[in-house]
Amino acid sequence: xxxxxxxxxxxxxxxxxxxxxxxxxxxxxxxxxxxxxxxxxxxxxxxxxxxxxxxxxxxxxxxxxxxxxxxxxx
Numbered sequence: 001x002x003x004x005x006x007x008x009x010x011x012x013x014x015x016x017x018x019x020x021x022x023x024x025x026x027x028x029x030x031x032x033x034x035x036x037x038x039x040x041x042x043x044x045x046x047x048x049x050x051x052x053x054x055x056x057x058x059x060x061x062x063x064x065x066x067x068x069x070x071x072x073x074x
Contacts, residue, residue, distance in 0.1 A: 001009075010021060027034050051057040060068065 010018065013021065048057060052059060
């Protein structure tokens, strides 16, 4: 199957199926390195959750977060 045909088929997938495919392809690039990246993100997530629970970090809803990002890009 050509890359273009594969892309067209992939775009027909549900969001969940696309996310699974992305994860599978990403992991196939370099499994050892990806494991280190996953561990680093897990550590970062734990630190952010800890800071949020301690009141050191505030949470934004999705719409507010996107507006903030868009404003920063202008």
